[in-house]
Amino acid sequence: xxxxxxxxxxxxxxRKALVQAAPHLTTYDQLDNNNSPYLAYRFxxxxxxxxxxxxxAEGPIGSRFTMVDYSDADTKIRKAAEKKMxxxxxxxxxxxxxxxxxxxxxSPMSPKGPVxxxxx
Numbered sequence: 001x002x003x004x005x006x007x008x009x010x011x012x013x014x015r016k017a018l019v020q021a022a023p024h025l026t027t028y029d030q031l032d033n034n035n036s037p038y039l040a041y042r043f044x045x046x047x048x049x050x051x052x053x054x055x056x057a058e059g060p061i062g063s064r065f066t067m068v069d070y071s072d073a074d075t076k077i078r079k080a081a082e083k084k085m086x087x088x089x090x091x092x093x094x095x096x097x098x099x100x101x102x103x104x105x106x107s108p109m110s111p112k113g114p115v116x117x118x119x120x
Contacts, residue, residue, distance in 0.1 A: 038063035064090070 019025070031040040042062075046054075069075040082088060 036063060 014025075028043070031043055033040050042059075067078065069078060
């Protein structure tokens with residue numbers, strides 16, 4: 001059996017039997033699962049609290065390509081690729097990292113005392 005025998009890629013209308021059996025079938029051209037599955041995912045996330053809460057259309061990053069440079073070599077590679085493609089990044093958190101003051105400064109575990117070796 002050939003794929004063309006069971007895979008339909010034409011623009012024929014839906015079968016009458018399907019239309020009658022599936023009321024309220026809704027299709028969204030903007031939410032293409034092949035080209036931008038993230039948008040379809042975000043739509044699903046927006047469905048969860050609806051209609052009581054509108055929520056956000058996308059998170060702070062959305063579907064934009066994002067990467068982290070872990071070393072100077074990574075930065076060098078990324079900047080060379082940007083130059084080759086003729087693109088620039090749209091946002092950057094800057095170099096270096098810092099701990100937030102007062103966050104996780106104390107262990108949630110109470111001290112148990114010195115560790116004793118197990119006897120055999």
